Amino acid sequence: MKKAASFFILLLVSFAGFGQTEKIINPSDLKQQTVITEPLSLNKGFTRVGLAYSYSALDKYFNSDGKKKYSPESTWGIVSGAQLMVQYGITDRLMAEVGVPFKFDVTNYHWSVYVPSMDYREISDMSVRGSGLADLYLSGTFQVIPSSRHKFSLKTSLDLTIPTGRKNPENVVSSYDYDAPTGYGVFVLTPRITARLVHYPYSWVVYVQYSYNFSGSRIISPGDPVERNYRYGNNIYAGGGVNLHLNEWIALTNDLVYSYTGKGVIQDVSVSSLTTNYTFSYQPRLIFQIRRFRLGEAVNIPLKGRLAGADPLYVLMVQYIF
Numbered sequence: 494m495k496k497a498a499s500f501f502i503l504l505l506v507s508f509a510g511f512g513q514t515e516k517i518i519n520p521s522d523l524k525q526q527t528v529i530t531e532p533l534s535l536n537k538g539f540t541r542v543g544l545a546y547s548y549s550a551l552d553k554y555f556n557s558d559g560k561k562k563y564s565p566e567s568t569w570g571i572v573s574g575a576q577l578m579v580q581y582g583i584t585d586r587l588m589a590e591v592g593v594p595f596k597f598d599v600t601n602y603h604w605s606v607y608v609p610s611m612d613y614r615e616i617s618d619m620s621v622r623g624s625g626l627a628d629l630y631l632s633g634t635f636q637v638i639p640s641s642r643h644k645f646s647l648k649t650s651l652d653l654t655i656p657t658g659r660k661n662p663e664n665v666v667s668s669y670d671y672d673a674p675t676g677y678g679v680f681v682l683t684p685r686i687t688a689r690l691v692h693y694p695y696s697w698v699v700y701v702q703y704s705y706n707f708s709g710s711r712i713i714s715p716g717d718p719v720e721r722n723y724r725y726g727n728n729i730y731a732g733g734g735v736n737l738h739l740n741e742w743i744a745l746t747n748d749l750v751y752s753y754t755g756k757g758v759i760q761d762v763s764v765s766s767l768t769t770n771y772t773f774s775y776q777p778r779l780i781f782q783i784r785r786f787r788l789g790e791a792v793n794i795p796l797k798g799r800l801a802g803a804d805p806l807y808v809l810m811v812q813y814i815f
Contacts, residue, residue, distance in 0.1 A: 532585075532636065532639065532640060532646070533634070533636050533639075533640075533646050533647075533648040533687065533689070534582065534585075534586065534587065534588035534634045534635070534636055534648060535580055535581065535582030535588045535814075536582050536585050537582050537583065537584050537585050538582060539581070539582045539814060539815065540579065540580065540581050540582075540814070540815040541578075541579070541580040541581075541812055541813070541814045541815070542577075542578070542579055542580075542812065542813055542814075542815070543577070543578040543579075543580075543810060543811065543812035543813075544575065544576070544577055544578070544810070544811050544812075545575065545576045545578065545808055545809065545810040545811075546573070546574070546575050546576075546808070546809050546810075547572075547573060547574050547575075547576075547806055547807065547808045547809075548571065548572075548573045548806075548807050549571065549572045549573070549802070549804050549805065549806040549807065550569075550570075550571055550804055551564060551568075551569060551570040551571065551572060551600060551802070551804060552564055552569070552804050553802070553803035553804050554800075554801065554802055554803050554804075555772070555795070555797070555798035555799050555800065555801050555802075555803050556799075556800070557799065557800055558799075559797065559798065559799045561803045562803075568600065568601070569600075569601055570598070570599050570600030570601055570621075571597075571598065571599060572598050572806075573596075573597045573598065574594055574595055574596045574597060574598075574627065575594070575595045575597070576592055576593065576594040576595070577592070577593045577594075578590065578591070578592045578593075579591050579592075585636075585639075586635060586636040586639060587633070587634070587635050587636075588633070588634040588635075589631075589632070589633055589634075590631070590632040590633075590634070591629070591630070591631055591632075592629065592630045592631075592632070593626075593629055594626075594627040594628065594629075594630075595624075595625065595626055595627060595675075596623055596624060596625065596627045596658070596675045597623075597624050598621075598622070598623035598624065598673065599620055599621070599622050599623070599624075600620060600621045601620045620669075620670060621669065621670070621671060621672075621673050622671075622672050622673060623672070623673035623674065623675050624672075624675065625658065625659055625675040626657060626658055626659075626675060626676075627657075627658040627675050627676055628654050628655060628656055628657055628658045628676040628677060628681075629654070629655045629657045630652055630653065630654045630655065631652070631653045631655065632650055632651065632652045632653070633650065633651050634648055634649070634650040635648065635649055635650075636648050637649055640691075644690060644691050644692070645688070645689070645690050645691075646688070646689055647686070647687070647688045648686070648687050648688075649684070649685065649686050649687075650684070650685040650686075650687070650702075651682070651683070651684050651685070652681075652682070652683040652684075652685065653680065653681070653682055653683075654677075654680060654681035654682075654683070655680065656676050656677060656678050656679055656680060656709070657676060658674065658675040658676020658677070658678075659672075659674050659675045659676055660674050660676050660677070660678030660709075660711045661674060661678075661711055661712040661720070662674060662712060662715045665715045665716055667715070667716075668714070668715050668716065671715045674711070677706075677709075677725065678709045678710070678711045679706055679707050679708065679709035679724070679725065680707045680709075681704055681705065681706050681707070682704070682705045682707070683702055683703065683704040683705070684702065684703060685700065685701070685702035685703075686700065686701060686702075687699070687700040688700070693738065694737060694738040694739075695735065695736065695737060695738070696735075696736045696738070697733070697734070697735055697736070698733060698734055698736065698746075698748075699731075699732070699733035700731065700732060700733070701729070701730070701731040701732075702729070702730050702731075703727065703728070703729050703730075704727060704728040704729075704730070705727050706724055706725040706726070706727055706728075706757075707724070708722060708723070708724040709722070709723060709724070710722050710723065711723065713759060721759055721760050722759070722760050723757065723758065723759040723760070724757055724758055725754075725757045726754045726755035726756050726757040726769065727754070727755050728752065728753065728754045728755070729752070729753050730750065730751075730752045731750070731751050732748050732749055732750035732751065732776070733748065733749065734746055734747050734748035734749065734776075735747060742781060742782045742783065743779070743780070743781050743782075744778075744779075744780045745777070745778070745779055745780075746776075746777070746778045746780070747775070747776070747777050747778075748775070748776040748777075748778075749773070749774070749775055749776075750773070750774045750775075750776055750793075751771070751772075751773050751774075752771060752772050752773075752774070753769070753770075753771040754769060754770050754771070755769055756768055756769050768800060769799075769800075770798070770799055770800040770801045771798055771799055771801065772795050772797070772798035772801045772802075773795070773796050773797040773798065774793050774794055774795045774796060775793075775794045775796055776791060776792070776793050776794070777791070777792060777794075778790065778791040779791075785813055785814045785815075786811070786812070786813050787810075787811070787812040787813070787814075788810070788811055789808075789809070789810040789811075789812075790807075790808070790809055790810075791807070791808040791810070792805050792806065792807050792808070793805060793806040793808075
């Protein structure tokens with residue numbers, strides 16, 4: 494969940510624009526604004542389509558003492574996904590967005606057991622797969638304070654995650670061999686606020702969001718006969734960064750981000766698998782643009798944490814504005 498949340502939040506902050514607009518003189522030029530010159534939301538009537546792909550290897554984690562540990566040699570896997578995003582400017586200050594994500598996760602387990610009395614070795618290979626449609630999200634963004642002489646601006650957003658992904662395990666062979674859920678099975682409401690200040694060629698951005706998870710029901714462990722009521726812990730995600738604009742079409746951004754998730758419950762009883770966790774991460778991004786086409790590369794690097802993944806998450810994003 495943390496990687497997906499990290500994967501989802503990493504895509505949203507990449508859209509924040511920075512900078513000057515003196516050269517924008519007609520609608521055609523407006524559609525060619527770069528990450529430096531665009532406002533915090535699309536102009537009225539404009540549409541932006543984007544596709545993002547993320548990838549992370551399952552190799553390291555932070556334990557309960559906050560120490561980074563490697564997964565056992567018998568366990569390895571990947572967490573990856575693709576997401577289609579469409580944004581539309583309703584007015585010059587109000588923007589709507591829809592995101593359709595897909596997951597392509599797999600975790601492999603390997604055992605080798607030797608029985609001396611029989612001079613026999615048994616080898617087992619199993620995997621947990623999680624591929625398919627994930628949870629759809631809808632978002633609205635409003636510029637509370639538009640750029641004043643191209644310096645300070647402030648926006649608020651509200652996201653709604655809709656549980657469209659598969660919420661229960663399927664094709665269960667054992668606790669280490671089944672098709673894992675691709676969604677969380679609950680609605681999630683996420684208000685967010687973002688502020689930026691531009692002093693070309695530098696800019697500063699800060700943001701904070703709070704994700705509230707509604708209650709739901711699902712099969713908690715593979716092989717359970719019935720669904721159980723549960724609620725994930727709520728999450729707070731906050732960060733900020735100093736950004737350098739190399740020129741009018743290339744930007745290098747650098748964020749430090751803190752994420753904390755509270756304790757969840759299953760049928761009103763807390764369980765160890767839903768305990769509190771946190772991560773502190775560094776997120777560098779390189780964004781390049783040619784006219785209406787934009788390409789972005791990013792990586793989320795966990796620096797410190799507790800009961801959370803410690804592997805980098807790589808993201809590649811392409812966008813085009815109509």
